[in-house]
Amino acid sequence: MIEAIAMAHGWEMQHDRHVVVIGQDVGVNGGVFRATAGLQQRFGKDRVQDTPLAEATIAGMAVGMATHGLKPVAEIQFMGFLYPALDQIVNHMSRMRNRTRGRLQCPVVVRMPHGGGIRAPEHHSESTESLLCHIPGIRVVCPSSPARAYGLLLAAIRDPDPVMFLEPVRLYRAMRQEVGDDGRALPLDRCFILREGGDVTLVTWGAMTLDTLRAAALLEERRISAEVIDVATLSPIDIETILASVAKTGKLVIVHEAARNMGLGAEIAALVAEHGLYDLEAPIRRVAGFDTIMPLFKLEHDYIPSVQRIVDAVELTCAG
Amino acid sequence: MKTAAEFKIHYRQILDPAGNAVAPLPPFAQDTALLLRMYRAMTLVRVFDAKAVNLQRTGLLGTYPSCLGHEAAHIGVGAAMLPEDVLAPVYREFGTQLWRGVTMTEILTYWGGDERGNDFAVPRHDFAWCVPIATQTLHAAGAAMAFKVRGEARCALAYIGDGGTSEGAFYEALNLAGSRTLPVVFVIVNNGWAISVPVAAQTAAQTLAQKAVAAGIPGVQIDGNDVFAVRQVVGEALEAARRGAGPCVIEALTYRLSDHTTADDAGRYRPAQEVKDAWALEPLIRMRKFLLHAGHWDAAREAALLEECGAAVDAAVAEYLGRPAPATDAMFDHLFAALPAQLHEQRRIARKYASKPGGP
Numbered sequence: 001m002i003e004a005i006a007m008a009h010g011w012e013m014q015h016d017r018h019v020v021v022i023g024q025d026v027g028v029n030g031g032v033f034r035a036t037a038g039l040q041q042r043f044g045k046d047r048v049q050d051t052p053l054a055e056a057t058i059a060g061m062a063v064g065m066a067t068h069g070l071k072p073v074a075e076i077q078f079m080g081f082l083y084p085a086l087d088q089i090v091n092h093m094s095r096m097r098n099r100t101r102g103r104l105q106c107p108v109v110v111r112m113p114h115g116g117g118i119r120a121p122e123h124h125s126e127s128t129e130s131l132l133c134h135i136p137g138i139r140v141v142c143p144s145s146p147a148r149a150y151g152l153l154l155a156a157i158r159d160p161d162p163v164m165f166l167e168p169v170r171l172y173r174a175m176r177q178e179v180g181d182d183g184r185a186l187p188l189d190r191c192f193i194l195r196e197g198g199d200v201t202l203v204t205w206g207a208m209t210l211d212t213l214r215a216a217a218l219l220e221e222r223r224i225s226a227e228v229i230d231v232a233t234l235s236p237i238d239i240e241t242i243l244a245s246v247a248k249t250g251k252l253v254i255v256h257e258a259a260r261n262m263g264l265g266a267e268i269a270a271l272v273a274e275h276g277l278y279d280l281e282a283p284i285r286r287v288a289g290f291d292t293i294m295p296l297f298k299l300e301h302d303y304i305p306s307v308q309r310i311v312d313a314v315e316l317t318c319a320g
Numbered sequence: 321m322k323t324a325a326e327f328k329i330h331y332r333q334i335l336d337p338a339g340n341a342v343a344p345l346p347p348f349a350q351d352t353a354l355l356l357r358m359y360r361a362m363t364l365v366r367v368f369d370a371k372a373v374n375l376q377r378t379g380l381l382g383t384y385p386s387c388l389g390h391e392a393a394h395i396g397v398g399a400a401m402l403p404e405d406v407l408a409p410v411y412r413e414f415g416t417q418l419w420r421g422v423t424m425t426e427i428l429t430y431w432g433g434d435e436r437g438n439d440f441a442v443p444r445h446d447f448a449w450c451v452p453i454a455t456q457t458l459h460a461a462g463a464a465m466a467f468k469v470r471g472e473a474r475c476a477l478a479y480i481g482d483g484g485t486s487e488g489a490f491y492e493a494l495n496l497a498g499s500r501t502l503p504v505v506f507v508i509v510n511n512g513w514a515i516s517v518p519v520a521a522q523t524a525a526q527t528l529a530q531k532a533v534a535a536g537i538p539g540v541q542i543d544g545n546d547v548f549a550v551r552q553v554v555g556e557a558l559e560a561a562r563r564g565a566g567p568c569v570i571e572a573l574t575y576r577l578s579d580h581t582t583a584d585d586a587g588r589y590r591p592a593q594e595v596k597d598a599w600a601l602e603p604l605i606r607m608r609k610f611l612l613h614a615g616h617w618d619a620a621r622e623a624a625l626l627e628e629c630g631a632a633v634d635a636a637v638a639e640y641l642g643r644p645a646p647a648t649d650a651m652f653d654h655l656f657a658a659l660p661a662q663l664h665e666q667r668r669i670a671r672k673y674a675s676k677p678g679g680p
Contacts, residue, residue: 020469046469052499057458057492064462064476068406068445070469087489091452092459098654100448101439105657137655160657189660236662 002172004146004179005035008153011183013043021048023075059085063092067104076112080123093162094137109156114166115207115257119297126294127258132164133235140234142166144209146177151186168207189233191241197225200314201245204255205231212255215310224318239271250281251317257304260288287313327533331541334548337601339609346552359607362391365415367629368424376582382433385412386578392603393509393572396550408447408460408478424636454487461493464504475561476504483514486522494535497567505557506569511576516589532569544572545603648674
């Protein structure tokens with residue numbers, strides 16, 4: 001996936017001279033995960049800039065650059081270090097278009113590694129996308145494969161509004177897939193149906209899509225046909241695709257790595273209850289991270305929902 | 321022992337409170353039309369400001385941050401900037417904004433609770449008012465970065481207050497600007513008070529200008545009630561920045577003669593004698609005295625100016641009061657470039673329950 005992300009940067013920088021990359025270590029080092037590898041050598045130090053080690057600086061300067069004709073793609077080194085930048089995101093990036101009636105705009109992409117599972121140190125493994133989904137005026141996108149990372153990142157850079165782009169660290173190197181460098185974007189604000197099925201709808205995003213697909217394969221052996229939906233754009237959410245699936249299957253299990261309390265799963269469950277209650281044949285279930293602090297890595301796989309937890313939740317739901 | 325580093329902060333003043341030149345007059349002092357334009361602008365913003373406070377007191381305007389006493393700082397900066405430069409204001413620099421083309425009607429529209437006031441007809445590229453303290457300094461640095469990347473000889477100018485210099489974003493902006501030699505000027509308007517907290521409680525530093533030192537950029541302190549010094553020193557800094565010489569911090573010493581905003585009562589925390597003393601130093605007096613001594617001004621012209629400013633303010637107020645409230649859809653119109661389908665249902669509900677006339 002990491003090569004697909006670097007490739008999307010390269011394509012868009014080649015085809016749009018307004019695109020600039022900023023962040024800590026994005027230049028000669030190519031990013032700590034190598035998401036920007038080779039870009040500074042190719043496009044120069046003006047267009048691929050190492051910033052001082054300050055996240056509010058990165059977000060604040062991105063606002064200034066975007067309102068004055070550039071399209072910054074900013075890297076935050078880990079989601080756990082995003083919080084100093086939130087002031088700029090909540091108070092400016094998300095509101096600039098609205099509060100100036102469209103006079104000034106913020107076409108910014110803020111990319112960040114998301115989630116755990118790679119034995120990283122403390123503060124490097126959290127999934128706090130719900131914080132971002134609560135902010136009006138921004139999009140929150142989380143790809144689940146190299147091809148979707150490529151296509152959705154292109155769409156995010158081309159979008160005239162701010163996009164938070166959450167990259168699941170577990171997928172950076174876990175998954176190999178041929179991706180053509182054709183500059184073709186994938187649609188934002190849409191779910192992707194990764195697997196069709198008739199008995200139960202499994203809704204998930206990011207790294208949990210892999211575990212959910214594995215669970216669906218196991219469930220197939222037990223004669224449960226699961227439809228797997230990758231939400232992809234977490235905000236604004238494409239609830240129509242989820243409702244249509246639930247209308248078909250009558251059952252919904254939501255899987256996410258983030259803590260359950262006020263997680264995006266709660267919003268999905270509420271929307272399905274509001275608009276699809278009479279299609280449901282069983283209670284909605286959530287399989288989520290615990291409402292605890294993400295533990296250090298000796299226990300991280302006890303925190304992240306396992307394939308077995310997903311299988312058990314689906315079987316319980318389908319047992320009626 | 322060796323000295324690893326040392327610094328000095330210079331203080332610059334051209335006109336003393338009596339309107340006498342205490343330093344060589346800058347070349348622009350020969351431009352009488354410019355001086356009269358600056359004095360007119362200072363007077364206009366003072367008349368406007370008093371009217372705005374009255375509008376709030378009578379329920380016709382929301383909370384309003386008065387700029388009383390800041391006229392020299394604000395007009396001096398405005399006169400030093402070029403139209404293509406970019407201003408990142410805080411929320412009370414109305415003098416600079418009026419000079420740059422923002423209208424009194426737009427100011428009243430925003431402070432009257434309507435985002436359309438931020439949609440300046442001129443200048444389109446300036447930032448809007450910035451309420452979260454110090455965050456605008458990073459926007460100015462970012463805009464300066466855009467100019468630098470494109471090789472444009474333009475400059476950004478960020479205002480900040482004395483209280484704002486305690487915020488992390490301020491230090492980050494100085495650090496960024498210094499480390500990348502950005503064309504940006506930071507003007508600290510030190511009016512003595514951050515709501516109820518005096519400067520001495522913000523920092524142990526002797527000056528706020530010296531905050532520049534740690535960022536490796538020049539800092540200078542000026543008499544912010546002296547429009548000559550402000551115009552001159554800010555002009556020098558902007559020219560240097562446009563030439564590629566990098567950023568600068570200018571601390572303009574002035575005094576907030578008003579409450580913090582119309583929601584504040586400075587009498588709760590500020591000695592009356594201090595305010596009384598500050599009135600003797602206020603900026604319009606010395607500019608008027610200078611013009612009188614130079615033979616460019618008299619009582620009749622002063623009376624005519626006040627009448628003209630009053631009429632201009634009244635016309636702007638009438639235009640503001642005559643403007644219908646925005647339609648309910650305005651909440652949704654500019655949230656994104658195109659409203660996502662997911663929000664159409666909420667817009668339908670908002671329309672149905674719209675309370676204000678002017679809704680669809």
